[in-house]
Amino acid sequence: MNAIATFALEKFYLTGFWRKHPKQALKPLTLEVPEGEIFGYLGPNGAGKTTTLRLLMGLVKPTAGSSKILNGTIEDPAIRAQIGFLPEQPYFYDYLTAVELLTYYAQLSGVPAGERQRRVASTLDRVGLAKDAVHTQLRKFSKGMLQRVGIAQAILHQPKLVFLDEPMSGLDPIGRREVRDLIASLKDEGKTVFFSTHILSDAEALCDRVAIVANGELRGVGAVAEMTSSLGGNMEVVWEGEGANEAIKALGRELRVAGAITRSVVPESMLNQVLDILRAKNARIISVTPVRATLEDYFLQKLAQTSGGAD
Amino acid sequence: MRIGYIAANTFREAVRDRVLYNLIVFAFLMIGASLVLGQITIGVERELLVNLGLAAIAFFGVLIAIFIGIGLVSKEIDKRTVYTVLTRPVQRWQFILGKYFGLVGTLAVNTFFMGCGLFLALLYMTHKFERADIYVLIAIFFVFLQMVIVTSFTMLFSSFSTPIESAVMAFCFFVIGSFSTDLHSLSASAKGIVKVFATIAAYVVPNISALNVSTAVAHGEAVAGATVALNLGYALLYSGAMVAAAALIFQRRNMK
Ligand SMILES: Nc1ncnc2c1ncn2[C@@H]1O[C@H](COP(=O)(O)OP(=O)(O)O)[C@@H](O)[C@H]1O
Ligand SMILES: [Mg+2]
Numbered sequence: 001m002n003a004i005a006t007f008a009l010e011k012f013y014l015t016g017f018w019r020k021h022p023k024q025a026l027k028p029l030t031l032e033v034p035e036g037e038i039f040g041y042l043g044p045n046g047a048g049k050t051t052t053l054r055l056l057m058g059l060v061k062p063t064a065g066s067s068k069i070l071n072g073t074i075e076d077p078a079i080r081a082q083i084g085f086l087p088e089q090p091y092f093y094d095y096l097t098a099v100e101l102l103t104y105y106a107q108l109s110g111v112p113a114g115e116r117q118r119r120v121a122s123t124l125d126r127v128g129l130a131k132d133a134v135h136t137q138l139r140k141f142s143k144g145m146l147q148r149v150g151i152a153q154a155i156l157h158q159p160k161l162v163f164l165d166e167p168m169s170g171l172d173p174i175g176r177r178e179v180r181d182l183i184a185s186l187k188d189e190g191k192t193v194f195f196s197t198h199i200l201s202d203a204e205a206l207c208d209r210v211a212i213v214a215n216g217e218l219r220g221v222g223a224v225a226e227m228t229s230s231l232g233g234n235m236e237v238v239w240e241g242e243g244a245n246e247a248i249k250a251l252g253r254e255l256r257v258a259g260a261i262t263r264s265v266v267p268e269s270m271l272n273q274v275l276d277i278l279r280a281k282n283a284r285i286i287s288v289t290p291v292r293a294t295l296e297d298y299f300l301q302k303l304a305q306t307s308g309g310a311d
Numbered sequence: 312m313r314i315g316y317i318a319a320n321t322f323r324e325a326v327r328d329r330v331l332y333n334l335i336v337f338a339f340l341m342i343g344a345s346l347v348l349g350q351i352t353i354g355v356e357r358e359l360l361v362n363l364g365l366a367a368i369a370f371f372g373v374l375i376a377i378f379i380g381i382g383l384v385s386k387e388i389d390k391r392t393v394y395t396v397l398t399r400p401v402q403r404w405q406f407i408l409g410k411y412f413g414l415v416g417t418l419a420v421n422t423f424f425m426g427c428g429l430f431l432a433l434l435y436m437t438h439k440f441e442r443a444d445i446y447v448l449i450a451i452f453f454v455f456l457q458m459v460i461v462t463s464f465t466m467l468f469s470s471f472s473t474p475i476e477s478a479v480m481a482f483c484f485f486v487i488g489s490f491s492t493d494l495h496s497l498s499a500s501a502k503g504i505v506k507v508f509a510t511i512a513a514y515v516v517p518n519i520s521a522l523n524v525s526t527a528v529a530h531g532e533a534v535a536g537a538t539v540a541l542n543l544g545y546a547l548l549y550s551g552a553m554v555a556a557a558a559l560i561f562q563r564r565n566m567k
Contacts, residue, residue: 059566077400091390093320095327107316108399114500153395161405 001071003192004033004056009065018261025051027064027217033194033209037161038187041196041201041208042299044227045189048216049196054166056194057085070161084159088166088196090150094139098129098149100155101138103151109157120154122229127152129176143170147195151179155186162186180206204295212302221304227298234291235271238263241283248277265291313532314403316410321329321413325379332415334371338425341367346432356436358529361447364429365525369454371423376414376458377481381474382464383410384561393566404558411466411554418458427452447541450528458547460517461485464552467557470564487512488519 008028015021026048033039043049054060056067058074072079078174092101102120112121127148133141138149147170154162163281167183168176183206185194197203203210204224211221220227238258249255253264266274271288278285325331334562345363349356380423387393396406433444464484468477487494491513498509523544524534 054566057394059394060396061563062567074398077402080398081400083398085395087391087394090391090395092395093392095324096320103314104320105395105399108313108396108401110400151394155401198321 001035002032002068003035004031004039004067004069004194005039006056007033007065008069009052009067009120010063011048011055012063013051024053025216026149027215029218031211031218031221033192033217036187036190037185037208038106038193039195040205040207041194041213042198042200042203042210042295043196043213044198044303045214047198047213049166049198049213050165051216051305052213053163053196056163081157082160084154084157084162084166085155086150086164089169090146092146092149092153094177095137097137098124098134098141098152101149102152105153105156111157114205123156126155126182128175134241144172144175147171148175148225149175151182159191160301161192162194165194166197167195168197168199172249176202198300200295210295212299214303218303220298225296228292228295233268234265234289236263236265236286236289236291237271237274237278238286239278239283240286241281244278244281244283247281251277314405314412317396317401317406317409318411318413318416321410323384325417326412330378331375331421333510334375335421336380338367338371339370342425342428342432346425346436349436357531358432360432360436361429361457361529362525363451364432365447365450365454365528368429369453369457369523370420371425372418372454372458373461373485374417376461377478377485379414379417380462380481381427381469381477383414383466384433384557385474385477386479387471390564391392391567397566399444405559407466407470407554407558411557412465414462418462419455419517422451422455423428427547429516444529446524446528446532446534449534450524452539453522453524456542457519457522459546460488460504460522460550460553463553463557464517466542467553470557470560484516485519488517490520492518492520493534518545521545549559 008030009026009027011026012022012024015023029052041049041052051060055062055075056069067074068080069079072082074083093104097102099120102123106116106119129145129148130154133145134264138146141149147167151164151167155248163275165181168179171179178267180202183195207221207224209221210227213218239262242257242260242262245255245257245262249266250291251266251270252259253266253270253274256263264274268290275288312333334384342360342364345360345367348363349360352359387396387410393406397403401527426448429447430444434440435449461481461484465477465481468480468484472480494509494516498506498513528534
């Protein structure tokens with residue numbers, strides 16, 4: 001079953017003083033996310049990630065198209081009871097303490113009264129909020145602490161499906177690591193996670209599948225491994241002996257020379273040719289290692305492909 | 312249930328705001344001042360105290376209703392605190408009702424304390440309670456009904472305009488409403504276009520003047536039971552309509 005499905009979901013914002021200038025923040029988006037996946041929604045700033053999440057959450061009405069959440073509609077409170085949502089740069093009632101805030105949200109989410117206190121405490125513990133912080137008013141919280149409160153409120157009521165808009169933003173490297181582990185543990189509990197990010201390494205480490213958006217347009221969807229392998233692998237070749245360097249340079253490859261050792265990165269398709277040259281010139285081959293393409297390579301390629309046509 | 316939780320949180324927000332206490336202190340100062348004034352005017356001490364005291368309660372109550380009312384919903388949208396509320400199993404109309412009851416509850420508690428202040432001042436002045444004091448109590452209740460109405464249209468205005476615009480509109484509505492008796496007589500006597508406008512205004516703008524019985528009560532006059540029932544019914548109907556309109560607008564709107 002699909003946890004999320006969108007059908008030509010589209011959004012124009014009316015901008016300008018008289019709201020006369022339509023701006024297309026999201027071009028018709030059709031996307032399916034099966035249950036149990038960690039799905040990354042990637043794109044540079046202004047790509048339309050937050051807009052997509054606001055549409056999915058029913059906070060903003062689509063100009064056209066529709067979406068289904070857990071086979072129902074977000075308008076249905078029974079569906080909303082099963083989802084969690086972390087907004088981008090979350091802000092909360094700053095006159096409350098973390099415990100008060102989460103207790104309030106537990107009430108609204110229908111967590112039984114007898115369970116609330118325990119659930120609030122265990123969730124705060126899970127997101128790593130220090131014991132002495134939980135009874136401090138949120139106005140005294142740092143950005144990173146607010147982000148943790150935000151994650152806590154999104155998972156507090158044990159939702160089946162969690163939406164996180166830039167969950168790692170505002171966190172230090174240790175915090176990012178903890179949030180990554182937490183997202184992975186949500187998957188282990190059988191939950192579906194849909195999160196947006198502009199930081200590719202976060203997605204690469206976590207996601208079953210990712211979608212790439214730029215300028216409000218979907219540029220690609222698929223498993224991370226598929227995407228990176230579609231780029232074709234490169235090989236790093238290291239050898240000793242300068243005799244071969246001129247001939248390899250002639251193939252258009254860049255060389256990095258350190259003393260007697262030379263290294264060069266060549267496409268897999270050229271590998272045999274390069275090795276033949278090295279043998280012919282009596283160079284001593286030290287190593288041949290595949291260089292894994294990263295999501296970043298794919299991403300940059302996707303952005304480059306279509307950016308010419310935009311606007 | 313959820314409406315109650317939202318109302319309780321709204322109440323908690325107001326109670327933790329220092330502005331509220333400043334306004335209440337001002338109200339007490341005004342009641343105290345009328346006590347002092349009363350002592351230098353012989354014969355009409357009680358009349359003066361009741362008149363000024365009720366005016367102070369109404370003035371500060373309406374001020375709180377407008378100043379908290381304009382931000383009641385719009386602040387939640389601006390600061391995006393609605394995001395994590397409306398994505399829970401809470402209906403938008405429940406949110407509006409919860410916010411409304413939260414502020415009305417705050418105003419009820421305020422009015423109670425300010426009313427206690429007025430009665431303490433009365434007791435200090437006359438050293439006894441008299442039958443006419445019951446009507447002062449009714450007058451305070453009517454002042455509270457004014458706040459119930461003011462809160463409702465302030466919330467309606469703030470559901471489609473900026474806080475400053477809402478404050479201006481709400482203030483105008485309150486002032487015009489305080490002269491609504493004159494509007495009714497104008498609509499009866501005027502002709503042509505003036506009559507049309509006066510009639511529309513007379514029914515759209517709340518009848519605040521009917522809820523102002525302080526002069527009569529200060530004179531020691533009685534308030535009829537039928538008046539109480541009529542005023543209560545009117546306040547409930549009018550504010551109900553305003554809150555329903557606010558909920559309808561909120562139901563359709565985009566949260567930025
Ligand atoms: N409320 C709004 N009104 C007008 N334009 C908006 C609004 N929200 C977002 N946009 C525009 O829509 C585009 C996408 O924004 P957003 O969804 O926030 O991107 P992302 O989250 O990927 O950084 C941007 O160009 C942004 O300026
Ligand atoms: Mg964003």
